[in-house]
Amino acid sequence: xxxxxxxxxxxxxxxxxxxxxxxxxxxxxxxxxxxxxxxxxxxxxxxxxxxxxxxxxxxxxxxxxxxxxxxxxxxxxxxxxxxxxxxxxxxxxxxxxxxxxxxxxxxxxxxxxxxxxxxxxxxxxxxxxxxxxxxxxxxxxxxxxxxxxxxxxxxxxxxxxxxxxxxxxxxxxxxxxxxxxxxxxxxxxxxxxxxxxxxxxxxxxxxxxxxxxxxxxxxxxxxxxxxxxxxxxxxxxxxxxxxxxxxxxxxxxxxxxxxxxxxxxxxxxxxxxxxxxxxxxxxxxxxxxxxxxxxxxxxxxxxxxxxxxxxxxxxxxxxxxxxxxxxxxxxxxxxxxxxxxxxxxxxxxxxxxxxxxxxxxxxxxxxxxxxxxxxxxxxxxxxxxxxxxxxxxxxxxxxxxxxxxxxxxxxxxxxxxxxxxxxxxxxxxxxxxxxxxxxxxxxxxxxxxxxxxxxxxxxxxxxxxxxxxxxxxxxxxxxxxxxxxxxxxxxxxxxxxxxxxxxx
Amino acid sequence: xxxxxxxxxxxxxxxxxxxxxxxxxxxxxxxxxxxxxxxxxxxxxxxxxxxxxxxxxxxxxxxxxxxxxxxxxxxxxxxxxxxxxxxxxxxxxxxxxxxxxxxxxxxxxxxxxxxxxxxxxxxxxxxxxxxxxxxxxxxxxxxxxxxxxxxxxxxxxxxxxxxxxxxxxxx
Numbered sequence: 001x002x003x004x005x006x007x008x009x010x011x012x013x014x015x016x017x018x019x020x021x022x023x024x025x026x027x028x029x030x031x032x033x034x035x036x037x038x039x040x041x042x043x044x045x046x047x048x049x050x051x052x053x054x055x056x057x058x059x060x061x062x063x064x065x066x067x068x069x070x071x072x073x074x075x076x077x078x079x080x081x082x083x084x085x086x087x088x089x090x091x092x093x094x095x096x097x098x099x100x101x102x103x104x105x106x107x108x109x110x111x112x113x114x115x116x117x118x119x120x121x122x123x124x125x126x127x128x129x130x131x132x133x134x135x136x137x138x139x140x141x142x143x144x145x146x147x148x149x150x151x152x153x154x155x156x157x158x159x160x161x162x163x164x165x166x167x168x169x170x171x172x173x174x175x176x177x178x179x180x181x182x183x184x185x186x187x188x189x190x191x192x193x194x195x196x197x198x199x200x201x202x203x204x205x206x207x208x209x210x211x212x213x214x215x216x217x218x219x220x221x222x223x224x225x226x227x228x229x230x231x232x233x234x235x236x237x238x239x240x241x242x243x244x245x246x247x248x249x250x251x252x253x254x255x256x257x258x259x260x261x262x263x264x265x266x267x268x269x270x271x272x273x274x275x276x277x278x279x280x281x282x283x284x285x286x287x288x289x290x291x292x293x294x295x296x297x298x299x300x301x302x303x304x305x306x307x308x309x310x311x312x313x314x315x316x317x318x319x320x321x322x323x324x325x326x327x328x329x330x331x332x333x334x335x336x337x338x339x340x341x342x343x344x345x346x347x348x349x350x351x352x353x354x355x356x357x358x359x360x361x362x363x364x365x366x367x368x369x370x371x372x373x374x375x376x377x378x379x380x381x382x383x384x385x386x387x388x389x390x391x392x393x394x395x396x397x398x399x400x401x402x403x404x405x406x407x408x409x410x411x412x413x414x415x416x417x418x419x420x421x422x423x424x425x426x427x428x429x430x431x432x433x434x435x436x437x438x439x440x441x442x443x444x445x446x447x448x449x450x451x452x453x454x455x456x457x458x459x460x461x462x463x464x465x466x467x468x469x470x471x472x473x474x475x476x477x478x479x480x481x482x483x484x485x486x487x488x489x490x491x492x493x494x495x496x497x498x499x500x501x502x503x504x
Numbered sequence: 505x506x507x508x509x510x511x512x513x514x515x516x517x518x519x520x521x522x523x524x525x526x527x528x529x530x531x532x533x534x535x536x537x538x539x540x541x542x543x544x545x546x547x548x549x550x551x552x553x554x555x556x557x558x559x560x561x562x563x564x565x566x567x568x569x570x571x572x573x574x575x576x577x578x579x580x581x582x583x584x585x586x587x588x589x590x591x592x593x594x595x596x597x598x599x600x601x602x603x604x605x606x607x608x609x610x611x612x613x614x615x616x617x618x619x620x621x622x623x624x625x626x627x628x629x630x631x632x633x634x635x636x637x638x639x640x641x642x643x644x645x646x647x648x649x650x651x652x653x654x655x656x657x658x659x660x661x662x663x664x665x666x667x668x669x670x671x672x673x674x675x
Binding site: 234344346347355356379403407412418419422447453455456457459461462464466467 | 512570608
């Protein structure tokens with residue numbers, strides 16, 4: 001096993017890796033940018049190396065600096081976390097070339113899975129179900145009608161040059177094809193200057209379900225069942241759970257096998273996630289994330305396996321040492337991401353200083369975060385501040401526990417998405433498991449009216465007390481943060497709810 | 505003193521008086537029995553009302569206070585009578601007109617309106633990508649799009665003009 005590793009990341013994931021490494025007697029080297037000089041990961045690591053620079057490109061994304069830091073500190077391996085360089089094949093290659101171990105999959109697997117077209121081709125060849133459709137554009141309406149028969153309705157007509165949902169037309173039966181094809185073609189020309197269209201099966205009410213896999217370098221692989229991440233907004237996940245409420249034993253086993261098949265097809269090693277779209281009882285390969293995922297803790301909670309420990313073991317060349325039979329699901333787990341964003345105002349990013357922080361506790365509540373009081377939340381990095389994770393004997397208990405934990409939690413100084421998560425968890429459809437990837441977008445996030453008058457009263461009294469304190473405070477007295485704030489001396493607090501825009 | 509507390513669409517009138525340390529509160533003119541305690545001077549308060557205890561976290565300035573209660577959050581805008589009169593007068597003078605500026609750096613992904621369009625308060629005007637997230641930027645009031653200062657695909661810095669809205673009467 002390694003004696004010392006470098007973690008090429010920041011925030012909660014750096015802490016996550018440090019924690020397991022410490023438990024395994026492995027020393028950790030943290031790297032940090034100028035902005036992160038006081039960040040928690042630099043304090044919890046055994047060694048912290050400044051990379052300098054304010055921008056990610058000057059620090060966490062600078063391959064030379066990161067590899068040099070590993071060499072200078074005698075680290076034997078690099079853990080990339082998620083984001084930053086974690087899915088960069090060139091970086092993985094350079095780490096290996098520098099004589100260090102790469103705690104991740106082989107660079108070739110990162111490359112294959114990193115390309116949408118190449119990965120789907122590889123998966124089709126490996127017998128992994130992909131969304132039925134054409135790789136090549138169709139020439140005209142007649143061809144489209146013919147091909148659509150083979151693919152199966154409903155059909156999505158997509159612009160070859162498009163993206164982000166633009167130029168997509170849904171066709172439910174052949175008679176609609178003609179007009180939809182013309183409209184989509186015109187739209188594609190207008191938007192992208194390229195009228196080429198291709199056809200794909202349109203998935204009604206899709207659900208995002210992914211399978212956690214782990215392979216060693218000796219050809220052994222297992223899966224750790226599925227996670228459901230359908231509660232998302234613009235591909236940003238908010239609430240994740242494991243297992244999924246829609247997957248039965250048989251589908252679970254089949255998805256697991258397919259996921260392992262997918263990994264084996266690209267010579268995978270280490271931890272990975274195979275993402276599927278589930279619709280009407282069928283599931284289709286979406287993509288593979290060649291790293292540890294943000295939502296990995298819910299899998300840990302239901303399987304009792306420390307995934308970072310397994311990552312480190314297989315990266316050091318150890319065999320997994322157990323097979324699929326050794327793994328089972330116990331209970332239910334939910335994760336809520338704590339993002340600095342304002343759910344009442346279009347989930348706009350929220351910035352500020354965390355002047356107050358109350359963490360929830362109690363049985364089966366886990367908080368993975370790098371937040372601390374005084375942390376300045378800016379725009380330099382990802383808005384995710386941490387993750388709240390709970391376990392329950394069943395889904396209902398897990399939901400109740402998460403609601404309770406969110407109610408205990410207080411992050412003062414920025415808006416977070418927690419009220420939105422609370423609204424999801426209390427929603428009848430969610431509790432019944434009747435969700436899809438559009439669920440969150442369909443909600444209007446508001447706080448319940450029942451507390452509104454109470455909040456108004458409290459705010460008015462609070463203002464009254466602030467004014468009184470201000471009137472009583474001698475001018476030269478030592479001021480607390482609160483009276484300073486009452487005087488509007490801390491610029492960070494003068495922001496209004498809709499602080500991404502201002503009218504002048 | 506009478507305070508107007510606006511939460512979302514609703515304005516609550518709260519009158520707070522303190523005599524010999526004893527708080528008296530009128531909510532929309534009706535007496536409101538309660539007990540108010542501060543747990544610390546960091547904004548943690550406890551409000552007893554109707555036989556129940558509510559733990560709240562307060563943050564903000566005298567004009568903008570956010571109340572966190574049972575995991576939910578209420579953004580309150582507060583005005584006393586004098587401030588309310590002044591703000592109403594200012595609003596009447598402005599009627600939804602104004603210049604929309606970017607407060608954070610980002611990239612304009614898409615413009616959702618064109619010059620001359622009539623817009624209503626809250627209507628998305630453009631999509632600004634910042635921190636890898638696409639954000640819809642809404643109109644702050646009813647008006648007419650007078651000028652668009654940014655085009656799709658351009659990067660904007662904080663403070664850059666995005667869109668000028670004219671009040672309906674001016675256009």
